[in-house]
Amino acid sequence: MAVPSVPASAATDVEQAMFEFVDAYNQAWEAAANEHGLSTAHACVLGRVETRRSMGELAEELRCDASNITQIVVRLEARELVRREPNPDDRRSRQIVRTPDGDDLYGAFEETFAFPRAAAANLTAAEREQLTALLRKAMRG
Amino acid sequence: MAVPSVPASAATDVEQAMFEFVDAYNQAWEAAANEHGLSTAHACVLGRVETRRSMGELAEELRCDASNITQIVVRLEARELVRREPNPDDRRSRQIVRTPDGDDLYGAFEETFAFPRAAAANLTAAEREQLTALLRKAMRG
DNA sequence: CACGAGTCCTTGAGTCAATCAAGCAATCTC
DNA sequence: GAGATTGCTTGATTGACTCAAGGACTCGTG
Secondary structure, three states: OOOOOOOOOOOOHHHHHHHHHHHHHHHHHHHHHHHOOOOHHHHHHHHHOOOOEEHHHHHHHOOOOHHHHHHHHHHHHHOOOEEEEEOOOOOOOEEEEEOHHHHHHHHHHHHHOOHHHHHHHOOOHHHHHHHHHHHHHHOOO | OOOOOOOOOOOOHHHHHHHHHHHHHHHHHHHHHHHOOOOHHHHHHHHHOOOOEEHHHHHHHOOOOHHHHHHHHHHHHHOOOEEEEEOOOOOOOEEEEEOHHHHHHHHHHHHHOOHHHHHHHOOOHHHHHHHHHHHHHHOOO
């Protein structure tokens, strides 16, 4: 679910458009993940370990408890999509790496997750730059 | 969690900006809901019943199983934020309506969910129109 | 009118995501 | 080295979600 809604009445046009865009993006993300047998959480983690990361880094980036990451990584490891390697510099810590299978699966997932690519393709180069600038400005960036 | 990620490597600027915007939006939504003791799911449902809706309509709009809606509505009803009224025209069906408490709480939630409002406020009127048009075009709308 | 099919919702069972509290092992600080 | 801190895991719980099954109601057809 997790479908934000916007006050049908009060919302201005931009706010409505933002909502629709966010909703479409979220929906596309989830659909793409499911198509490859991934939950959104699994896809998030799998995406992050494109480069080697510790459990703690994942927890921070994904804004959740470390024990949550443990649970997800264990499952991904059981499917041989990631490996947990010891960190030679700190034996408390573990480095998570994607396996080749994980790379393949995530690649396929990204292929399927066409939304941002398609959205960009619907715009001219100038419009893309404009949109980038406007989104960043809207976020105060 | 539910934090979409984007290929750190391959993503273009627009795609990166889209991701950041969506992520910020999602995060703001969840934070605002939590601040009022609502889960995202509860906030979604509460938002939709601004106007009277059947369980089935809610399930369809929120793209989930009817039994999921039942569960959420039961809890919202227990907190007296919504009421389930019989539909006189079809006694299988139930109409969900917000109570005054529900109106108040959702109003407060929207007040807290400042992200879209703030984002709009960071732009000039002309930029807002531009952004609306670009987002719609990007979605093929 | 009655029967069967379909609709609307609820219940129950089960899974995954998420959080918290507790604990263990390794590291750091003094 | 003792004690605090860090990094992760385990266990218990809660909530969101899905699916299968069932009850109540409606509708269409004969």
